[in-house]
Amino acid sequence: MTISSVASAKPNTISLSLYRAVWRWHFFAGLLVIPFMLNLAITGGLYLFNDEIDNTVFAYRNVVEPNGTALAPSLLTETAKAALPGSKVLRYRAPAEPSQSVRVVVGTKAGKTYVFLNPYTGAVLGTVAEKEEFNWVVKKIHSLEYFGLPFNRIVEAVGGLALILVVTGFYLWWPRKQTGGVVSVRGTPQKRVFWRDLHAVTGAGAGALIFFLAISGLPWSGYWGDKANSVLANAGLGYPTQLWDEVPSSEVPTKDVLTNAGWTVENAPVPTSSPSNASPVGLDSIVASANAAGLTPGFEVSLPSGKTGVYTAAIFPDDIAKQRTIHYDQYSGKPLIDLKFGDYGAGAKAMEFGIGVHMGQYYGVVNQIVMLMTCLAIILTSVTAVVMWWKRRPSGRLGVPPMPTQKSVFAVLTLVILGFGVLFPLTGFAILAMLILDQLLTRIPSPLKRVFS
Template sequence: MTVSSMASGKPDFLRLSLYRAVWRWHFFAGLLVIPFMLNLAVTGSLYLFKDEIGNTIFAYRNVVQPRGGTLAPSLLTGNAMAAVPGSKALRYQSPGVKTQSARVTVGTPAGNVVVFVDPYSGAVLDKVGEQEEFNWVVRKIHSLEYFGLAFNRIVEAVGGLALVLVITGIYLWWPRKQTGGVISVRGTPDRRVFWRDLHAVTGAGAGALIFFLAISGMPWSGYWGDKLNTTLATNGLGYPAQLWDNVPLSKLQTKQVLGISGWTVENASVPVSQAAGTPVGLDQIVASANALGMAPGFEVSLPSCKGGVYTAAVFPGDTMQQRTIHFDQYSGKPLIDIKFSDYGTGAKAVELGISLHQGQYWGLANQLAMLATCLAIILASVSAVIMWWKRRPSGRLGVPPMPQQQSVFACLTLIILAFGIVFPLTGFAILAMLVLDQLITRIPSPLQRVFS
């Protein structure tokens, strides 16, 4: 080979090595996350339509017929406690619309129970364990928190790997003079190229939205999300910490007193009631929250001790109406009143991302866009498995070959590990995957054939 031919062939050789390196990492990331991505897509699709499901399948407890005025919250709460003997009222949620029931969460030694009450007649419509309520179960399975902290951390790592999948997938899809597989699908379902093209076109078409779902879901993750929340709050980009400066604080966090708290304020401390005497009661607090202009459907947590406060909060689809107010239980005076407009720039961006992620901000259009993305994730995952199954040699995993120019793979690995520094749990997963790959590749064993 002449010097000129070697020089002209080197760029192609490097491009092939880079392609194989990206393909190998794309394969590894997909191998780890596909089962979890399927879970996220299916449960996410259900949660997008939680209100519609609640008003149809569970209409018997969620939907009521308006007739006259509503009864006092204290009366509804009393009826709920009577339906669960020996219970104590923890939270009251006012109806968001006239056709919606009120919800009262009561505590028992066996666990919390959600009681659905008709706000017009006071009749108890249904009661269910808080951890058995449909939306609670779907949400907890979505985050895998239902199965424990360790599984929840796995989802956090999966979120970061999903970002890797999208970026490497776009590189592999990028047109390289091929006649198909860019916006069209070649072949028929009995051929591997059909599934390859279906996977590539689906992933590329929905790549930006999949990336958005992954990055907007990360703030809810246990480790990274908590660190981001703390960082924003410390730097004046989260909730306005100065509102807490002159108020005595308890050791409780907002997320510990509410059923569902907003991301920005979930770690904020709950204040302590400063007055003394006779508590003003739930009815006055609900009336005060209404008078202060809280959006309908707000939840009120009741004081749990003599120094406790009433906390009224609402986190609707319209993020601009988010609000949390802590009331002194004796004077009824608002101790802390925080609105969306009080949030820092970072918190506003995160809350908007979460609202879009949950399909709440733009109504049905938002729901359908996120549903289409979930369906694309399912299609891309299923087509990836079928494509791999058709491609793999018998009895082997069919891992894409290591690039001949191994320095290319090493450089790409360093870049991905740098990404892992931003998302530490993802970084640990990548590092573990890299170590396993190198051990199998370099140490002779039967696993070398299986992984080839």
């Protein structure tokens, strides 16, 4: 072999090693996340249509016939309380439309319960424990919070790994003089190439949207989301912390007093009422004040907890520009803090926009359909990945893609991926754990070495 031929072969060797290194990490990431991605796609697709589900499947408790003037909120909450003797009224949600029911959240020894009432007659339309309400369950399973904090942390790691999957997947899909598998699918379902091409074409076509769903979902994650919220707030890019400078505040975060608090304000402290011998102004007065202030219909009001508690009226509608939270002194009825979307910093506005699109709220039914199609693409890429792997793997072995001949290429790519893990620590820990396991299994002789090859 001549010197020139050796020189020309080196780039090809590096290119092949890089391809194998990317493929290996794509395989590892997929191995970790596919079951969780399927859960995210299925539950996310359902939650996109939470309002539609409420108004059809559960119309018996959410939809009413408009009939005259609505009853006073105080009367409706007393009716809800009477429906569950010994309960305590925690929150009142006004109807978003004349044809919508009122929802009252009450606390019982068994936990929170939703009571749905006809606002015109006061009739109780239904009750359901919070942890049994369909959309609540779907949302909590989506984040795996339904199964406890450790599982919620897993989803956060999955979000970061999904970003790696998309980027490495694009590299593997990138055209390299092949005649198929770029925009067309070769072969038949009996052949592995069919599933490979279907996986690649679907992933490439929906990759940008899958990337968007993964990164826009991370703000809701328990660890990274809270840290991002704090960083933005401290940098003046989140909720305006200066609004709290002149009011006494509690250590209770806003998310603890509302059924669904917006991402920007969920960790903002709830202010306190000034102690007084006077009686609280009452729910009717607060609802009237919230209406007069221009809160979008459908807002929720949380009632004071204790002598220093406040009334909190808040709305986080599909139109993010109409988000608003007002905390009222329970004795004077005066607003202590009135936080509008326009008061948010640039970072918070960007986050809220991403979250709104992620949840199919911002552009109406078009937004819902696009996000649903992305969820279906995630399901298809996950299923095709499993079928493709099953057809490729050697009998009795996991079929991990071969290690690159140029080990330095794999090492450099691994450092890049671990660097990504610095931005998303829980993802970084998952990557590091997989790397350590991989090295142990490939370097230490054991029966598992053959299985994991």
